[in-house]
Amino acid sequence: MFANKESGSAARFVDSGIHSISSSWTLNDLRKARMLSADSPGPRPDTGRSSMRPPEEVRLELVGKWLQKATNDLAAASVLSANEGGFPSVVGFHAQQASEKFLKAYLAFHQVEFTKTHDIGLLLDFVSSIDPVLSAQLQDAEKLTPYGVEIRYPGDAPELTLEQSILARELAAKVREEILRNLPPPLGSAP
Numbered sequence: 001m002f003a004n005k006e007s008g009s010a011a012r013f014v015d016s017g018i019h020s021i022s023s024s025w026t027l028n029d030l031r032k033a034r035m036l037s038a039d040s041p042g043p044r045p046d047t048g049r050s051s052m053r054p055p056e057e058v059r060l061e062l063v064g065k066w067l068q069k070a071t072n073d074l075a076a077a078s079v080l081s082a083n084e085g086g087f088p089s090v091v092g093f094h095a096q097q098a099s100e101k102f103l104k105a106y107l108a109f110h111q112v113e114f115t116k117t118h119d120i121g122l123l124l125d126f127v128s129s130i131d132p133v134l135s136a137q138l139q140d141a142e143k144l145t146p147y148g149v150e151i152r153y154p155g156d157a158p159e160l161t162l163e164q165s166i167l168a169r170e171l172a173a174k175v176r177e178e179i180l181r182n183l184p185p186p187l188g189s190a191p
Contacts, residue, residue, distance in 0.1 A: 063109045063187055067180075070101035074176055077169045088165035092147035095168035096120070099141045099175040100148065103127060106179045109187065118148035134182055141171050 077094035080087045096118070103123040107114050110130050114123065121142040128135035147168060150157040160168070180188040 059108070059111070060187070063105050063183075066101050066105035066108055067187065070098045070105060070176065073098035073101060074169075074172050077165075077172060081165055081169055086162055086165060088160035088162050089147075089151050091165035092144070092151055092160045092168040095165070095172035096144040096147035098172040099144050102172075102175045102179040103138075103141075105187075106130075106182065109183055118145065120145045120148075131182065134178060137178055138175055141175050144168055144171055 073094045077091045077098060080094065081091045099120055100118060100123065103120065103126075104114065107123065107126050107130075112126050112130065114126050117123065124135045124138055124142060127138070146157060147160070151160060182188065
């Protein structure tokens with residue numbers, strides 16, 4: 001079991017036998033998955049088996065959803081940065097979001113509880129509890145944290161430069177590459 005850094009408590013098991021990933025959304029996600037998998041209260045008509053899906057299947061589906069959302073954010077960053085003049089702050093935002101979601105996919109795969117956060121450094125601390133080397137390889141991604149919230153709103157944070165947005169996209173691509181390299185097939189693959 002891995003410790004939740006904020007509460008200091010060990011990750012707990014839910015009835016299905018997997019760790020709680022985030023108490024505020026995992027139970028809802030499991031309920032939704034059960035509802036989606038249960039077209040009827042009885043056996044599946046085509047198999048004669050129960051309509052309840054195994055916890056491992058639900059977990060892998062959740063990880064796949066995190067990976068898909070992360071991939072979409074990285075693709076958005078790439079498309080926007082290809083535009084002449086670009087949208088540097090929006091590229092930075094999507095790069096941060098992609099990195100955050102790739103890290104959350106990795107944590108969900110390893111059944112590590114994490115809080116709802118945009119803090120890449122905090123997520124890397126959780127990753128370190130699984131693989132300190134991977135966490136160290138991705139430390140530069142911590143620079144993306146301000147792009148998740150501060151850069152999106154008017155205030156003290158200056159707009160990103162084109163160079164900063166390129167670096168942000170490259171950091172997100174590195175996070176993607178390393179996370180996928182550290183997940184088993186069919187989730188992980190060569191970038």
